[in-house]
Structures are given as C-alpha cells and as structure tokens.
Amino acid sequence: GKSGYEHYMLKEIHEQPRALRQCLRGRVNEMEGRVSLDVDFDPERVQFVACGTSYHAALCGAHLLQRSGIPAQAFLASEYATSPPPIGEDLVVGVTQSGETADTLSALREARRRGARTLAVTNVVGSTVSRECDQTLYVRAGPEIGVAATKTFAAQVVALTMLALTTDGEQRDAIAALRDLPGNVQAVLDSSTAREVAEEYVDSEAFFFIGRGLCYPVALEGALKFKEITYEHAEGFAAGELKHGPLALVTEDTPVFAVVTGDGELARKTIGNVKEVEARDAPVIAVTDGQSDVERYADHVLRIPTSEPRTAAVLANVQLQLVAYHTAAMLGRSIDKPRNLAKSVTVE
Ligand code: F6R
Secondary structure, eight states: OOTTOSSHHHHHHHTHHHHHHHHHTTTEETTTTEEOOSSOOOOSOEEEEEOHHHHHHHHHHHHHHHHTTOOEEEEEGGGGGGSOOOOTTOEEEEEOSSSOOHHHHHHHHHHHHTTOEEEEEESSTTOHHHHHSSEEEEOOOOOOOSSSOOHHHHHHHHHHHHHHHTTSSOOHHHHHHHHHHHHHHHHHHHHOOHHHHHHHHTTOSOEEEEEOTTHHHHHHHHHHHHHHHHOSOEEEEEGGGGGGTGGGGOOTTSOEEEEEOSSSHHHHHHHHHHHHHHTTTOOEEEEEOSSSSGGGGOSEEEEOOOOOHHHHHHHHHHHHHHHHHHHHHHTTOOTTSOTTOOSSOOOO
C-alpha cells in the first residue's frame, strides 16, 4: 500500500534514502577507497542508450565517465539507429528502469548486430533487458509503482556513479560522498520548502529549468517530471542556451528554476544566466548547495546539503521532484497515473 502517503509517487520520493542504501550496499569499500561491482567494466568507449528519465540518468552517466577519462556519449534509444556505430572495444549500456522499454531493447539489439558488447542497467530482475544483454548491473531501488520515475532515477545515477568510479584508482572523496548521500537525501526530504514554492507559482504560465554540466540533465529531468504530472508547460534548458532562443519565452509569469552547485566556473556562468532572466522580471528559484552567491539573485532558495559535485545532482533532483509533486497535487492531477502515459512502454 501507500503507507499513509497520499500517492505512490510521494511514498517513492521518500523511499529514496533506503533505495540508495540498497543500491550502495556491499559495493563500496570505504577502507580501501574502492568500488567493486560484479560486472566487468574496462571499455575503451561507452555509448548509452535510454529513453525519458532513464536518458537523463544516461546523460549523467556519460558525464561521469568522461570525468573518469572514458569517452562516453548518451543517445536517445529511439534515435540510435541513425547514430555513429560502435567501434572496436565499445560497450553499449542500456539504461532502463523497467527493462522492457521497446525503444531501448531495439537499440541494444541494433548495437549487438553492429558487434558491440552490451550492459544493462535496470531495476527489474529477470527483465527482458537483463536476459538479452551480456551483463547486468541492478540498481536495486525496489518496486516503483508511480508512473513518474523517482527513486529509480536516483538509483540509476548512483549506480552509474559507482560504475565510473570502478575505473579510477583511489576515490575516497567520491566514496565518502556516496556514503553520505542517503542521509543527505533524507535531510532534503525533512527540510524542503518545495511546497511553498509550488503554492506561490502554481498559476504561472510556464516553468523553466536551467543548469550546466551535471546540473543540465537535472534541469531536463526537473522539467520532464513537472510536465508529466502537472500537465503544465515546462522546459529544461542548458543554461548557456537561454540567450540563443528560449529567453524569448521568459516573462514575469514564467518562474525559472536554476540548478547551481559548487562555486566553480559552471556556477559562475549559470549565475550570469540567472541575471539575464531576472532582468526580464522572471521569478528565480535557486536549487543550490549554498557554495556560490546565486541566492543573492533568487526569489526562493531550495537548499541542498553541501556535497561532492557528483552527488549534488541527485540531491538537487529531489527538490525538483517535490516541486513537481506539490504543484500537481494542488492542481488535483492524477499523479500516480498521468493521462496518456504508461509505466512501461512496450511499443516503438
Ligand atoms: C518518466 C518516465 C519515463 C521513463 C521512460 C523509460 O518519469 O517514467 O520517461 O523513464 O519511459 O522507461 P524505462 O526506464 O523503464 O526504460
């Protein structure tokens, strides 16, 4: 059942600390500063294929592998047939929560025809993807009933973070951040003011989400979740792309959620974009770990604990899940079964 929560989605958002503990269990060795997964992972290059929310996790995965020095690229599964074919020792990684998504299964079949080895990253033991791929990495999030993917996304990103770490030497900072992540997600759940933000902006004309680097897939995912369950117009943009077009949509009636973590170059540049939207009188909601001064330019702040950049994305995403959820609840939407959508999409 829903254990007292009004919707499965809210229950599953709150199950994220547990889902992440299960995902991490037995896989990170803090003493040795190492990650060990029961898959062979030593590719020359990686291509990810996935759809929807899982594609956003794949974008994070590609970013994290690049950081670890492995060339990696994420493709929408439905567009994979027209992509450059894998070469040599390439590994094609299918990221699919259900393990049954037709587009992803057919992209993986195409990859095998092209001679690639395949790895499934999935939540469902015995799913089609796990039977068809050479290897499987389970994300262990537990069953997800709400159509909108929440805890499975968090677990996918953590599984892909671990995968990237297996290729690096000692990774004590990242491992400590992974160890602290479930507790930090709990801290976000306990302190979030997302409901107040939802209340203030529920009647807006459209909702925009911006970020750079790992915060870019978070912006895309924030917008996808928002449009799926609120039925309102929501778009995610790479923060730097705003001025190349989307800025024309920005008005005082379009709140902009800016995902800004750390205090480096990316944060500084996103803050520049925040000033651009502010100059158009758009309300700004900063989702931030408080390391930069983005809060000075924001109408609202959704705080996340300070952590490693690699885990901050998961924390920021929890805030955006809650904003989407509370907005949809205020609008009286069918949150666990949004119109026109199915949990598992078995047609191409
Ligand atoms: C979004 C959502 C969909 C799925 C997509 C892929 O909340 O649930 O976008 O992420 O249909 O599904 P899987 O991961 O099962 O391949």
